[in-house]
Amino acid sequence: MNSFVALSPWDWFDLLTHYAMLSLLSIGGAITTAPEMHRYLVDEKHWLNDDSFSSAIALAQSAPGPNVLFVALMGWQVGLNAGGGLAGGFYAWSLGALGIVVTMTGIMLPSSILTYKATRWSHENSNLMSVRSFKSGMAPIVIGLLISTGWLLSASHSDWSLDWRLWLLTAASIVIMLRTSIHILWLMAAGGILGALGFLSA
């Protein structure tokens, strides 16, 4: 647990505006601004330590739900620390809740309003040549980006002699996903069980 940090109302406001600014920069997802969040929360303000920062990201990525929830976990942790940690009782828990509300509002509201307005506009003007060109023209790029996301996730296993099992599993799930309409949860469960039983490690 972190050492005790007190947050003034001004600090909360700073947190909100900082996340609101990051929201507008978060093209490709909130995770793209994680380095800046680290600089702000850990290096500059000392509201979080390195461990809780990385574990928030790791947990949000391995749990169900959108990855942006790592922001909620960080907000929770910041508030909780400000209230004296889990042992701080109701006071700490409410500050944790406040942390979630502040960070999630900050990271989601500005980008959501912008996206909503932009989409409304593009639906109303969907016959404009520029709107049609944009949507059809971006399609191949977005498809390429998707495949690279999947690729980058597997490319972190770079040692063939150790990781060939993981690559095999990835390849198998590509084929199964393309050829069958089996429920995605079954595939995930199979991967999880194989891993838990140690079939995937050397």
Add this chain to the structure above:
Amino acid sequence: MHLEHPSKPEGSASEHSLELPLKQPQSKTEMFVVFTLLALQGVGGVLAVAQREMVERRQWMTKTQFVEEWSVAQVMPGPNIVNLSLMLGGKYFGVSGAIASVAGLIVIPMFLVLGLAILFGGVSDSPAAQGALKGMGAVSSGLIIATGLKLATSLRQSPLGLWFSSFVAIASFVAVGIFRVPLAWALLSLGTLSVAFTFRALRKLQTESQLKP
């Protein structure tokens, strides 16, 4: 660049599918529930599940429409899946639909993640848990790649033609996946080029269709 598909001179660059007619969500509650279920199924990202649910199971949109909506979700700031959900909610039910969809995506999964954080303090270090995470990660990257490949079949309807649009898709994969070019740069450079070519192709189609009444 050649136009392999002069078959689509008019229309919103998307439809003309021979598939079943599209369906529609019935209520905001349905949006909330659908996005909650969608979020709970997605470990390490929700995109593969979204494509499955929206296009294949619920048939709210065609593959082409999905890619087009996803393009917008991708270039706007904010989490892609959050953007997609609020765009869809807004399309069917306005602002309150958008809020219902995003809430579905966020609220229940958030309590779940928070519960895990409080109970276990993070991700467990035990070899079994780490192994399970690795296994699920490997599956999930496979699912994302498969989703990309599936959506790639929609490029047949691209105004750029199948070959040229596939080339652009491969170029963006090589740039970001292999050479690790930052996303914003890839979107800006390749995106501008691709949109400009598409604009030219669409205009050519338009003038051709005006010449041939």
